[in-house]
Amino acid sequence: MTDAHIVRAAAVQISPVLFSRDGTTEKVLDAIASAAKSGAQLVVFPETLIPYYPYFSFIQPPVLMGKEHMRLYEEAVIVPSPVTDAIARAARSYGVVVVVGVNERDNGSLYNTQLVFDANGTLVLKRRKITPTYHERMVWGQGDGAGLKAIDTAIGKLGVLACWEHYNPLARYALMAQHEQIHCSQFPGSMVGQIFTDQIEVTIRHHALEAGCFVVNATGWLSPEQVAQITSDEKLQKVLTGGCNTAIISPEGNHLCPPILEGEGIAIADLDFSLITKRKRMMDSVGHYARPDLLQLQANFDTQTVLKESLEVQPAEQFLIPNLNE
Template sequence: MDYAKTVRAAAVQISPVLFSCEGTTEKVLDAIATAAKADVQLVVFPETFVPYYPYFSFVQPPVLMGKSHMQLYEQAVTVPGPVVDAISQAARSASMVVVLGVNERDGGSLYNTQLIFDADGTLMLKRRKTTPTYHERMVWGQGDGAGLTVVDTACGRLGALACWEHYNPLARYALMAQSEQIHCGQFPGSMVGQIFADQMEVTMRHHALEAGCFVVNSTGWLTPEQKLQITSDEQLHPVLSQGCYTAIISPEGVPLCEPITEGEGMAIAELDFSLITKRKRMMDAIGHYARPDLLQLQLNQQPWSVMQLTTPAAVAAPEVMPLTDLEPIPLTDKLPL
């Protein structure tokens, strides 16, 4: 691994175009172009940003959210598909690694999916959130361990988790154990209130310290007009407010630029990989600070499938006795009655 390089990274806080996959995708492409002008090599977008995070499920009871859920189906992203092609082309044109959250439609199900594109446009990873949180369980299916993978990119070894997956320490350790150098966090933002942002900051800074890696974290943003689009009940608008923490954290747990907590913007910082060695010299959770003789992680990275194809074992034919081996049955003059 190269621990003597520097990567210029950006975390984007941005509003979607509600109810429009095409409109939100255009905002992603514009942001990539803006980041390219700032010589950014890695850009991270919020959780399920394309077409938009399902805020409706947080403020509507399940019995009333059928229309909104169906609308999300209609606008959802397919992989492969036109959205993937557009982002791939943009990543290649800008020579930029892109991490994008999407609502993925696969057949009759939706998933919270994270996509990592390399700087040549190659889709390096498609992973699904392992356990949707609270209201999200009415919207998305579950992911599997195949996505708990760190990938080699032009910017280094990248891993990604979405929102409250960060509260699963074993999921984080799975990425740490694969020598994650940059961790990409994605949250919805504009939810729950300031306490959500406070918790997010603690979580992101802790992972940076524990993993000895950089964290690039991105959250979404809702305008007052968008809150009205989601629900006309203004009493619910406080739970669609604040909760934003778009930031870049060093392996020492220090913010490398001013975090963005409201409005749209782009947090940009230089990631000096020598800081990874500096941190891990003191505490390497997967090296000299590990005790595999006492504690080990078992990870199942087998993709889920509703059908497993197997080759049936050869069935032995029943043994047939040749007629020549049969003993003749003696005949008698009288047969018993």
């Protein structure tokens, strides 16, 4: 990509159709179409939007959340499946790169998974949140380093992380060291109130400055009616409000369009890649400002599995049973 390269990005603040994988997927497809009509070449959706973020786990003790956990299993997304096929078709049809968060079901486990579809509809990245946060550990399994990749797409090199993964500086640095140009971040939204909104603001602007890249951040949103669907307890309802901050940030740490702090909407801005060079000329944290002779990051990008086939062939005599009578 040249310094003159410009990409139009869209960050979508959207509410799920609670308890419905298919309903939420339809909203995602409609939002892709809407963003594409505005000229967007990149469309970013919130964390685990499909079918919905497990808000129940934040307000219910583990002993009571079994029913809701099972319902999430039933509506979770298998990769690949008709859901991913539909998003791939939309990406290909409109020629846009799509980043969407899903609750992925892999046999008996759920994962917080980020999917990146290139503009030709190819699924170019499936990564799992490396460490679920606090209450989320009762819902999702852990990811691995295989997804810590800045990937080449039709619009540039993308890196993605979810929510409090941004508080893991080494995870962020792994993407920075691969020279991500656009960082796509995702948060659940509608949690914890203004303090979460403020924390997101600090987090995404700091990463843009430190990485010298654009940050396209999408958060979810719950309507008051949806909050009431999740809990009838008015005290707990207050916990499921605020905390939204859908925004697009330049490599200089500036907002490129007004952020969306409440309700549904699409933030759209043009990303002028010359700003990456402008920022990195002054401070390139993985280039001229780095000190690899003093500080280095060691990363394991292997896919982890419970079953590995041994490549070593043992000599047959090792398996002979000795004759105890001799």
